Amino acid sequence: QKEVEQNSGPLSVPEGAIASLNCTYSDRGSQSFFWYRQYSGKSPELIMSIYSNGDKEDGRFTAQLNKASQYVSLLIRDSQPSDSATYLCAVLLGSSASKIIFGSGTRLSIRP
């Protein structure tokens, strides 16, 4: 089992709709959870971090964390073509707290 799993996509969403990206992780002791956005040929950019169960909202982005289910998600409301990118889920492991493990990423495409 991979430590951080994401569906590779591509996920195609119409402009203006809600894009929903999902991620599961294996280490129950994990303490910090992140979503990075990576445009093609560019470096990852941190867009959301979440540390406790529930929802965290920042503009059009909402991160959701459920530690019991070991599940993290990212919702993007009112999707724009500029949201088309690969989204990386990342988890700070509890067992080896110096290491952040990245998922392989979900490619999101917003169609006009």
Place this chain on the structure above:
Amino acid sequence: ETGVTQTPRHLVMGMTNKKSLKCEQHLGHNAMYWYKQSAKKPLELMFVYSLEERVENNSVPSRFSPECPNSSHLFLHLHTLQPEDSALYLCASSQDLIAYYGYTFGSGTRLTVV
């Protein structure tokens, strides 16, 4: 300059060349990292430095040699690379070794080995 700066942005090198990648962070962070990102693969952690001391080396071939002269600078020295080493090399930093707030990445160096 702010954030994490990497140079060069692009590098083409022959298999017999020696080159170095440079990373500089202006965030006052104490930990720095080298990652490799190949096409359609997850980010691979290569090296971790905390306060200039190497704390992790993830079974990276010896043709990659890191150097951290101080907490703001990190180098990756390259020699006798193989074509499969072509990838995006990313430098990152975090406040502390326990990266509770995540990493800040540099813009990366796109390396092509010919």
